[in-house]
Amino acid sequence: MIQLRSFRSKLLALSLLAVATTQIATYFIVDAVSHREARAEISENLRVAAIAFQRVTTERISLIATSATAVASDYAYRQNYLEFIEDPQTLQSAFTSASARIDADLNAWVDLDGITVTSTPAATDENFIETVFRADESEGARAFGYVEINHELYVIVAVPIRAPNIGAWWIVGSRVNHALAITLQEMTAIDVSFSNTDHEIVASSLPAATRTSLGQLIASLPADPNQIHTLDLAGESSLVKVLPMSLDSGATFAAALQYSLDEKLEPARRLSRLILLITAGGLALACVLGLGFARRLSKPIQTLAAHTRVITAGDYETRLHLNRIDELGDLANAFNDMSSGLAERDQVRDLLDKNVSPEVAAQLMREGSGLGGEEREVTVLFADLRGFTTLSENMPPRDVVTLLNRYLDCMAQAIEAEDGVIDKFIGDEIMALFGAPIAGENSALRAIKAEFATEGVPPLEFGIGINTAPVIAGDIGSSRRLNYSVIGDGVNLTARLQSQTRNPEFALELEADHFLLVLR
Amino acid sequence: MRFKDLLVFALISSSALTGLTAASLDVTAQDQNAKTISELVVSLTPLDAELPPLPTPGSLTATVEQKNEEFDPYVIAVRTGTEVMFPNLDDVQHHVYSLSRPAKFDIPLHGGNKSKSVVLDQAGLVPVGCNIHDWMLSYVVVIDSPWFTQTSADGAAGLSDLPTGRYKLEAWHPRLRRPHAQEITISDASNSVNIELRLRPDRRIRRAPTANGKGY
Numbered sequence A: 001m002i003q004l005r006s007f008r009s010k011l012l013a014l015s016l017l018a019v020a021t022t023q024i025a026t027y028f029i030v031d032a033v034s035h036r037e038a039r040a041e042i043s044e045n046l047r048v049a050a051i052a053f054q055r056v057t058t059e060r061i062s063l064i065a066t067s068a069t070a071v072a073s074d075y076a077y078r079q080n081y082l083e084f085i086e087d088p089q090t091l092q093s094a095f096t097s098a099s100a101r102i103d104a105d106l107n108a109w110v111d112l113d114g115i116t117v118t119s120t121p122a123a124t125d126e127n128f129i130e131t132v133f134r135a136d137e138s139e140g141a142r143a144f145g146y147v148e149i150n151h152e153l154y155v156i157v158a159v160p161i162r163a164p165n166i167g168a169w170w171i172v173g174s175r176v177n178h179a180l181a182i183t184l185q186e187m188t189a190i191d192v193s194f195s196n197t198d199h200e201i202v203a204s205s206l207p208a209a210t211r212t213s214l215g216q217l218i219a220s221l222p223a224d225p226n227q228i229h230t231l232d233l234a235g236e237s238s239l240v241k242v243l244p245m246s247l248d249s250g251a252t253f254a255a256a257l258q259y260s261l262d263e264k265l266e267p268a269r270r271l272s273r274l275i276l277l278i279t280a281g282g283l284a285l286a287c288v289l290g291l292g293f294a295r296r297l298s299k300p301i302q303t304l305a306a307h308t309r310v311i312t313a314g315d316y317e318t319r320l321h322l323n324r325i326d327e328l329g330d331l332a333n334a335f336n337d338m339s340s341g342l343a344e345r346d347q348v349r350d351l352l353d354k355n356v357s358p359e360v361a362a363q364l365m366r367e368g369s370g371l372g373g374e375e376r377e378v379t380v381l382f383a384d385l386r387g388f389t390t391l392s393e394n395m396p397p398r399d400v401v402t403l404l405n406r407y408l409d410c411m412a413q414a415i416e417a418e419d420g421v422i423d424k425f426i427g428d429e430i431m432a433l434f435g436a437p438i439a440g441e442n443s444a445l446r447a448i449k450a451e452f453a454t455e456g457v458p459p460l461e462f463g464i465g466i467n468t469a470p471v472i473a474g475d476i477g478s479s480r481r482l483n484y485s486v487i488g489d490g491v492n493l494t495a496r497l498q499s500q501t502r503n504p505e506f507a508l509e510l511e512a513d514h515f516l517l518v519l520r
Numbered sequence B: 001m002r003f004k005d006l007l008v009f010a011l012i013s014s015s016a017l018t019g020l021t022a023a024s025l026d027v028t029a030q031d032q033n034a035k036t037i038s039e040l041v042v043s044l045t046p047l048d049a050e051l052p053p054l055p056t057p058g059s060l061t062a063t064v065e066q067k068n069e070e071f072d073p074y075v076i077a078v079r080t081g082t083e084v085m086f087p088n089l090d091d092v093q094h095h096v097y098s099l100s101r102p103a104k105f106d107i108p109l110h111g112g113n114k115s116k117s118v119v120l121d122q123a124g125l126v127p128v129g130c131n132i133h134d135w136m137l138s139y140v141v142v143i144d145s146p147w148f149t150q151t152s153a154d155g156a157a158g159l160s161d162l163p164t165g166r167y168k169l170e171a172w173h174p175r176l177r178r179p180h181a182q183e184i185t186i187s188d189a190s191n192s193v194n195i196e197l198r199l200r201p202d203r204r205i206r207r208a209p210t211a212n213g214k215g216y
Helices: A005-071 A077-084 A088-101 A123-138 A180-189 A208-220 A261-312 A326-353 A360-366 A386-394 A397-417 A445-453 A489-500 B004-020
Strands: A106-109 A116-119 A143-149 A152-162 A166-175 A190-193 A199-203 A229-233 A236-246 A252-260 A372-383 A421-426 A429-434 A462-477 A482-487 A506-511 A514-519 B023-030 B041-046 B059-061 B063-067 B070-072 B077-079 B082-088 B094-101 B104-110 B115-120 B123-132 B133-143 B146-152 B156-162 B164-171 B178-188 B191-194
Touching: A005 A077, A005 A088, A005 A143, A005 A166, A005 A180, A005 A236, A005 A252, A005 A261, A005 A462, A077 A088, A077 A166, A088 A106, A088 A116, A106 A123, A106 A152, A116 A123, A123 A143, A123 A152, A123 A166, A152 A199, A180 A190, A180 A199, A190 A208, A199 A208, A208 A236, A208 A252, A208 B077, A229 B004, A236 A261, A360 B023, A372 A482, A372 A489, A372 B094, A386 A397, A397 A421, A397 A429, A397 A482, A397 A514, A421 A482, A482 B123, B023 B041, B023 B178, B041 B133, B041 B156, B063 B082, B063 B164, B070 B133, B077 B082, B077 B146, B104 B115, B115 B191, B164 B191, B178 B191
Parallel strands: B023 B191, B059 B082, B077 B133
Antiparallel strands: A106 A116, A106 A166, A143 A152, A152 A166, A190 A199, A190 A252, A229 A236, A236 A252, A372 A429, A372 A462, A421 A429, A462 A482, A506 A514, B023 B156, B041 B146, B041 B164, B063 B070, B082 B115, B094 B104, B094 B123, B123 B133, B164 B178
């Protein structure tokens, strides 16, 4: 199984498959229907031709019969026929002239006993006796029949010589020849061939090559009017119906009616060729259209894929421009909206990081904000600059802010280094928490370590209050403005502890793992 | 009953009264379909005795009329030597002829009720036609024997004054392929014979339709 990797080739293959299937199905259906129709039409034609054949031969011989009757009624012939019948030579010569008048190919006399008195071409009593008998028994005193004389076929008629009663039978006949076959062919558009009892074709409307070809096969074809044979005649496919024709002798000869299937199918073949041409054209068109469409579809998808990689790299500023109003256009717009969303979120995160501690920011980003809190043990640290008010009075404000920022920055770094969280800056005062919002071990010790880390950094003096106490920690404020903070007695105590550092009578002493506030 | 039959009846009656030995024969005829055959000519020829002498030619007469462009009668049996007259009762002319061996004659175009006659002095079948009307046909059966008759429409005929003895019975009809012949012995006062014959179709030429629509 061929795996088509690209969307474009899949689409192309699909459209080609659709076109090809439709066209090929059409081709085969048209071909099958044409064949069936052609066969049905030919068999109908053959049926009609068989009727026409009987009709034409009957009419032709009727014409001869009528002419013969007219000639036989000639009083001179009537007067003399009895003498003639005693003198066959004179009879033959007289009636050869008479038969020439009516364009007959065969001319014979049979007496009332069925004896052939004379015949041209030479014939025996057996040739005509059957026809004469039928004529004698018929009301119209006339009968038709087929005879074979010297391998030639004749259609004959027996007419009576009345003087005035029936005194003898005159047999006139027409040879079954090419001219007759051609006449039939012209009437019915069906080729006709006649074969004698030796299966030799004696008359045919077919061209010589086809005639020879049929001649080789005709002996093997059963003469069944209900059967239609499909034969290859001189390279041409033909449908042939063989009609059995009875001779007066009891033997049969055959009339083969033939129609070229190839000829009949020619219009259908032209149609098939046209369909093939249309198929080829359709496939080419499907190819071009499919390619174009696939390109139009796959190109923006590739662009989208490329743009995704841009976004993955963190570029939220570049926008995708597909200039389409379809679903892909919607997709591009959604991508652009997504880029905007991502950029906004980044900005929010940045701002949050600056305004709240990274830990709080992370918690907010993760869990969102909500009023309420929890009780936990937190170490609170308060640190306040000494003499800042005096200092700020003697310095330009910009320098004061620079100094203050530098101080606060150093303090914040030290606190954050020990996993402390700046709760807020209150002017030059810092409130920091250890153990909230993320509980940590030895938060008190960390707070002290943080203080000591800051020791001596700025040439400034400041007081620190540290206290570990259970407090309520959480987002505190209104629904529009929240602060993560802690409240409780421990916080107030810490603030007071810090303010007590202004009192020179107290000092902080470290003993074992905790500090002691001692009176100096 | 026709006059002839009456005459026969009278003759039979008179011979019985006078005591003469004469017998009669009743003939009936049917075809292959058991239909009665009319116009059948039946004749008897004695096998053991001489035929009575022929009458003087012209002493007997018969008539075949040309009426309404037909011959009437269609079949007639006459004794040899009978003079047959062919009167033309039509307004149109006729050309009566026969090409038969017993009597070959030709009465050229004639009209106006002029009676032409022919003496038929040889036994045999004399078909008579009209050269200008192909359908006109009549058969005159000329018989040497004095004992002959024709069946009527009911297929029956009778013969009387027959000396007893053996006879050759012959029957002829236009629709017979061959004349029929059989031997018959007349021994009693009244004899009968039934003849079954195979008839062919009537093959007469169809009469051309005329102005008054007549035809076969």
